[in-house]
Amino acid sequence: MSVVPPVAGRAPQLHVVQLLGGGSAGTGAHVRSLAAGLDARGVRVTVCASQYAERRYDFGGTGARFIPLPVRAQADAVRTLRAICCDADLVHAHGMRAGLVAALALRRRSVPLVVTWHARPADRGVRERLRRLTERWVARAASVVLGATSDLVARARRRGARDARLAPVALPAQRAARSQENEPHKVRAELGVVDRPLLVAEQGHDMLLAAARGWRWLDPQPLLVMAGEGPQRPVWQRRIEREGLPVRLLDRAQDVRRLLPVADVALAAPRWEARPELAQEALRGGVPLVATAVGGVPELVGDAAVLIPYGEVAALTAAVRTLLADPDQRAALTLAGRARARSWPTEDTTVAQVLSVYDELSGTR
Known part of the structure; x- marks a missing residue:
């Protein structure tokens, strides 16, 4: 500052x-x-x-x-x-x-x-x-x-x-780790997503896991990486293994946000949030965002993200499928997101x- x-x-x-x-x-x-x-x-x-x-x-x-x-x-x-x-x-x-x-x-x-x-x-x-x-x-x-x-x-x-x-x-803008700025291919290789889309998310685990069932049949199959901290982690992990979901849990929300520079799409699915940090960092970094239209999210993102109703799993699944299949829309959201971020206080x-x-x-x- x-x-x-x-x-x-x-x-x-x-x-x-x-x-x-x-x-x-x-x-x-x-x-x-x-x-x-x-x-x-x-x-x-x-x-x-x-x-x-x-x-x-x-x-x-x-x-x-x-x-x-x-x-x-x-x-x-x-x-x-x-x-x-x-x-x-x-x-x-x-x-x-x-x-x-x-x-x-x-x-x-x-x-x-x-x-x-x-x-x-x-x-x-x-x-x-x-x-x-x-x-x-x-x-x-x-x-x-x-x-x-x-x-x-x-x-x-x-x-x-x-x-x-x-x-x-x-909030202060987060600076990406040097390895992610200079060696994005190495970071993606370590995650096993060199030839497949990377999705990052932080909130709304139940909704995200339900939507991930619909992404299993995509080719290439995307990998969803999301924060897995808290007492619910064992429950989420058992569900991932039982249903064969393409999902990986990281220990902390900060670890997820650090992956934004190499992500294809960011997902923010809170029940309510004023100004989700993941959403802010996604738009600042030009990462296409799909978010639930709750709380202050519509005011925050305007037309620079794909907004869906909270709890509508089918809408989340479809929004991600559409974005992954449409590079032009992702490019448009990249430009719109950066422009929107410049308008914030x-x-x-x-x-x-x-x-x-x-x-x-x-x-x-």
Whole structure:
């Protein structure tokens, strides 16, 4: 990310507390990006998160002060944050758990609270009702709710947010490994896909495995490589072996994304997602993308990907077959994807948008 000189005239120095209560890898990367960008603009930043998040994202390496936050005991987290916020001008919480902790810590205090809603929950039953109550509490406690997608903004407004705004989250572009940039044929040979298509995927395993049954009879037969981390891996592996599916599981999602430079088609089939990292990297790299039309995906990709309904296995199977048989369509999607990616907000514009909200709120204290 480019370094922007501190803005003249901002005195005294603004102190912002960034609170991360868990969340996805994309949320952690976003907080790190904000911390670095705000520090470059002369803002004093304190990041409160778990020790695990600090090891993974190195918030302290951005110039921010890092303070560990208890992740399991909510009361301890509230007390810790309350002490940290004694001299804070503003608190920015990321995710619902962080928003609740911040709302409790700032009760009867005049410190503005910004909460970014990154994801939509998939809770059901009692957990869904509790989640709805939490959302209502957090939405009403926040000075401003920033939604990563339009439907999250609408959800915050339904929960009573006094001010909810769209604020897409820009993630850092991932750089391909040198071996994949310079020796793509070697990478494909190691995977056994020199003369067959390579499909890469990260989410929606049940739907993807069901679709893979329809790709077994293609000639040449494509290989689907997808992330296999988590407790469901043994279940997926048994299904692959039992049904003879042309699928290989890798240990981590990052390993799958590193294969994008040598992939023929990328697949993103989440039930709901704001801005899937795989989809972003696919379009940036010019890899044709098939994705489920859920959450913020249509806003993200526009006409630069093939969109299908979630759960429609036949539509996924047909979309991949069509793309593999039509090099002209793949070439068109390559060009459209790169053009679409250039239209997305950058890390710099994301930081600038967030800072404008901070200035607006801190100026009204």
